[in-house]
Amino acid sequence: MTQVYEKVALIGLGLIASSMSWAIKRGGLAGQVTGYARSQETRDTARRIDLCDVCESAADAVKDADLVVLCVPVGVMGAVAQEIAPYLKSGATVSDVGSVKRAVIEAVSPFIPDDVHFVPAHPLAGTEHSGPEAGFASLFDNRWNLLVPVEGTDPTAVDRLRAFWEGMGANVDVMDPDHHDLVLAVTSHVPHLIAYTMVGVADDLRRVTDSEVIKYSAAGFRDFTRIAASDPTMWRDVFLSNQEATLEILGRFTEELFDLQRAIRTGDGDKLHQYFTRTRAIRRGIIQAGQDTDAPDFGRVKK
């Protein structure tokens, strides 16, 4: 493969950054990868597993970097951008991997120097695990990465970032920030909130013990616990910074849920059957698009 950037700096060394580092190495996409994490423990772990060239400050990591990727929770993107701004190389590109785009653009843009490109991005990939040891090179293979360039961005910088992500295995689309935030509210943010809520309800019942919930989870519940085990800080920031779209989709969700609840209460079997039939088509589409497998047993490997 071809090198796309001479030096890439990853700020924050969690699941996404560590997967990026392995994917960059797999693809030979950069001459050097540096990294920085605020926690000493994370930096030590990253060094131990030989993830990348770990620096003792963000300033050191971004020095001379052609691409700087902010891989920190959405809520601290602005502070990190402010911290690194004085050390950015002229002509460099700053990007990020945040799950929300309008809020990140508003927080980060003011700190980007005039001679630096800012191309926000969001790779739609992840697992329920966190930290530098959770990453693996194939995380982005056949997953989508949405680039959300701000107005007036140099198209060359966007194309280069696109080539970089394609080199890591991803498909790339370009999207407007507000539309991004609405699409993600549907495909990610509200599903996570609902999963967290369902697990919270189960944990809180007096008449059903936690031990029963755990033992008998194979009947559907366990699929919710997987995404409800995701990183709490990341998700707190997502909801606080994508408030408007999340609340809009939540409103639609509860409206539909109440409608189905009424069908259950009144015994309207036809309505339920019709609804449950319609939702099968989307599933077929997802499998055809290669975004999930058709393997049975809720995706678990057959013994």
Added chain:
Amino acid sequence: MTQVYEKVALIGLGLIASSMSWAIKRGGLAGQVTGYARSQETRDTARRIDLCDVCESAADAVKDADLVVLCVPVGVMGAVAQEIAPYLKSGATVSDVGSVKRAVIEAVSPFIPDDVHFVPAHPLAGTEHSGPEAGFASLFDNRWNLLVPVEGTDPTAVDRLRAFWEGMGANVDVMDPDHHDLVLAVTSHVPHLIAYTMVGVADDLRRVTDSEVIKYSAAGFRDFTRIAASDPTMWRDVFLSNQEATLEILGRFTEELFDLQRAIRTGDGDKLHQYFTRTRAIRRGIIQAGQDTDAPDFGRVKK
């Protein structure tokens, strides 16, 4: 392994019955397995894949059977019980695999002859696929089967059914019908309803296309589509026949959801973080109990 029954009859030949047939053969648990399905097409398919001895009537299938298992949707259990009652062998056991127990007991019990045992059961296992070709022998391995015997049942009949399910790989617990229906409302019924609703909302939005939902589903949404692709008839019957417990748990769910919604609206990050941290413990319990794997990428196999 040891034969537990001389002849087992499976009425209904979907995912559960076909998995049972393969698991019975794997374990050598019966001398003969007969089967019947109402649809000619299903019977033809079952014959083609050599699933079991397929009969042209339920009466033929249950004749001389030591164990008859009703593997049909909950809503038709009563009608099937009425149909087979005259042909049941004296001393035989009738069981079922329905996801709801109180309603099945009320529907089936009146038709069970005095010289026949009735031991309702519910194997907590399944996939999102349906039909006689969806079954596989290991479906019940390390999954739980809940036996819900009615008062006055001969303990010998219960023990024999327990040995039969253990022979198919399952763990067996005994539970009271009303508690069963509440536990399953939490671990299965409400999660399915919520998943159906979320998929329905996504399908119905004008500002986000189905194609976008499908392409960008890896961010969480796809985990919901899996269980929302389950059999519509089965699930219609589940909700109509476990109305009370489903509505109770739904009430708790919406109460908690509104509470989190308010936290998002008011920007109460501490509350969100605390909630999202608490739900991780349940996930750990499920993995420790062997009811799911710790494999990342939402359980999909790494490439």
